[in-house]
Amino acid sequence: MILLLTFVAVFLNRYLASSDSLYVCKDTKYDIITHTCCNGTVHSRSGGMEDCCNTSSDSLYVCKDTKYDIITHTCCNGTVHSRSGGMEDCCNNVLYKTETHECDNGVLRAKGQQYTTPGNNLVCGDELYDTSEKMCCNSTVYPKSVQRRCCNGVLFNTSTHKCCGSNVWPKSALNETVTCCGSYPYNQEKSVCCENVLYNNKNPAYYGCCKTKLMARGDMCCGSKVHKQSNLTCCGNETFDQQVQWCEENKEILGLSEIRCGNIIYNREEKMCCEETVNPGTKDFLCCGSKSYNRTVRDCSQGNIVKKGNLWHPSCGEYNPNTHDCCQGRLMKKNGTHWYCCNRTMINYDVDNCCGAGKIFNKRNQRCCGGNVIAFEDKCCNGQRIDSKTELCCGRTRYTDEEIIQKEEPFHDQCCPNMAGGRSYNSVKFDCLPNDRVVKKQPRRHLCGRKKYNDTTDLCCKNRFFKGAIRRNMKCCLPSARAYNPKIQACRLGKLKIRKQCPTKCETHGRMLREFCQNNHLAKTKKISKKFLRRLSKGRGPKSCQCVYRKRKRLVGISFQRKNRLVLNYFPGQKRFVKKHCTMH
Template identity: 40%
Template sequence: MELRAAWRVIFFYLFPYASGDDNPGSSQDNFSVCQNNMNDISIGCCAGITELNKSNTHICCGGSLHPRYVDGSIHKCCRDKIYNGRKSICCNGVYYPDKSPDHYGCCSTSAYIFTEEMCCSSKLHKFHHTSSCCGNETYDVREKYCFQNMLIISLWESKCGDKIYNTSEHMCCNKTLIPHKYSHRCCGSLSYDPSNNDCAGNQVVQKGHQWCPNHGAYDVTTHNCCEGHLLKKNGPFWRCCGNKTIDYDMESCCAGMNFNKRINKCCGSRIIKMEDTCCSNQKLDKTTQVCCVKTFLRREEIVQKSAPYHDKCCPTRGGGVSYDSVNFVCSYEYRVVNKSMLDPRCGRQKYDPMKDLCCNYKLFKHALKDGMSCCHPSASIYNPKTDVCCFGKRQKGKSCKMPRYRLRCPRRCKLKKMNLKRYCRGYLSKTGRFKIIRNMRRQLGSIKRSNSCRCLYARRIQKPSCYRLWLQQPSVASIVSDPQHLEPSSFDWITLLQQ
């Protein structure tokens, strides 16, 4: 019995999933073996004693159980010796009690100081700030570099096959050394000038030519190379389809076969009629099958109908379920649900369509019952009996009122600001200034608004040059010469302007 139990321990150690279940989370993985006894995996084994709890609170070292954390320090095991991981180091089983990990590191079984030495593949070298490792050797990065992490060569050198060459004198093309020429590039084992030639099939050809096996270089404007056959073009839209050329203006290609693209289409590697449905690169039999469309985690798939009147598919983990789209719907959880059982939602909230209003995903409780309506496109409501919805805003009345815009003139004359209200306050009475300005604008309708306003502001700030410009307008001169066109209250103002 003891021998059988020992073999069982070795077998499960080498083949942890050999119980027939490939799932790493199977029931066999929830147990460990300690002295031929099966224990829960949360219980460890230390010298045959099932007392170690694998909760990172203890450590087994030398057959004894020790606390992992002592006075804020982490204790570790070096072979059979327990040590403080903040004060000492262990290099592959060699214990260094007086070397702190803050200043020392391990290089194989040796300890070294970070600031004095460097470790390259278990070999110690003297540290220098311009040195770096290449394998188990060091090099000066100012003069050399590590080629493919195994060879140290000069900065102006490289390796071509088994040869080291100077990159300013030669170039390596397919492991062949070629004398270096300015602006030349590799094409197979040859070099070429891209300004005069092209590279096709590792062969140097003329500009605008390609390479066709068994035929050589050819002109792409007059011929096509279709699977090694050189064929002449019959038009600008003729291209390869298998080993022949076709006119892609009239036909298309499907797995090397040409077809009329006006009445047929390609489905995978088959040609089907235009009215047929292609699903998962196969022709769909609409009498017995439905197509489950592609989702984020699933690919397109054909599903057999559960009933002859089913016309849609709801994707599931097992493939999909067919359903009748007239009475059922596929929910967000990919479940077929009866439409009569669905709860109407406004955003994420349930609501009663007979009482509530849902306006642009915003819910208004009992709004429909109170006679309110949505004011689109905003998320607001209004009462149609007293208000009107105008471009998403509620207004009083029965029709939309266009916004009234004040006549605004430039408030500058020679880069100095002046307010119309400040101008009027200096020359007009409080009761008549707005009426006079209104009459003046009515008479000055033919004058450009910017010029008239500039000159009015200029007069207020004593700028004669701007005022003369305003008076030179023909319509202004006629008004000033005949003040009777204005109301009596404005006569004093015109007289004042003439002064």
């Protein structure tokens, strides 16, 4: 116990020796933050008092018990030093030049100096030393050792002493389980340290920390407040029940149906918040400005609550848009469904229209051009009426707007725009190129690959030439570039299939396959050919043909009489179905 008191006394003595510099007013010390000095008398700054009127320079700095001038001297850990020789600042207990040295966490280092061997050159007091071989403690250089350390300016041996904060404690008075809690040692098996606050004789197995406070194991720590063991949840420093409450921004506990509106807490099941104003409202209510309204019977128009379907205008007030309209601040009655405002007049938009600043015109024979009414047959260019006999309108381009130009010839009907405006030309014989040049039209040449062809009779499918194909009503099947007859064939992704379609000639005699096989004797069945279908589609072939169907009118084949023998021509994929229902004789 005596040894502990001795180390506490040493610690207090060092603290007082390194106390900061204070102001002195004549012979009285004072804090410049809370007081001021006026003509040798200390005054409090409370009540907004900030300065003195007609004062003399009675206020000086004091370093421990010694007054000094801050311009010519400075205070380093309770000792006054002269600023002569360029000395400007303190580093621990040493005065140094800021131009040549710098202070790094209480260690004085030379600026810009590099050490040629591993490590850096440092300054300890007035001596330069090698950090790889020596160490500095309280401005004194010592040989570096594994067990030698510095504790707030005190050199100690780590094998015999321990440094806690700024105090050195002998290990003989401690045991192996002792560690530091702030500036004091403690037994971590018998005591608890909470952010440098020591709680002696508190078993860590039963106690823990809540910030700087001690709490029993199993208790709840919310912020910096200890709560007894519970199933609640933290909200700031307090607890709440999640089943009936909720936490707002980890600050305030509210009920599940409560919410904040500005600075007011309200029940959202009964009321609603409109622009930080609490109003009555349920699920059928909406906000209109800072007020609420029932949307089943009311509407909101320009921040005002009106009857359902009505509108509101600052000059006209509330009105029914089905019967009235607000025309430039005047409430006007409608004479029909499509009557609306044209400036301050009500017009029928089925017949008339509004142009510019209230000019009424008939839509059947007039039009609006740049705010002016013109005849319907007249042309409008960039808001101006043009004379069709002598003028043309050059359309808008990427670089120019619509512009009126003069015709170069009376029969010119188009304009080729350019940066200078445009040029008129006859579109029957001339073309306007993208480079703004007017050139004579060339006769159109049709090429299939490198071969000329007539596009009215021949067919070109991806540079494949089919002579007379269009005359035979053929088309291209892409991407295979094959020609086919769509009446008897179908193109599916470049593949041709026979179209299952009953020719008009045989359709009137169509029968179902089951009935056909029961009442007839088949002599032969064979797969239908393109040639046979082509002949039937042109109205040729046997006169006795008839179409045979299966369920849902799906075509199976076409039958006909041949030398008193009945033959059935079936489509691809129908062979098995035909043999299943029909027996050939």
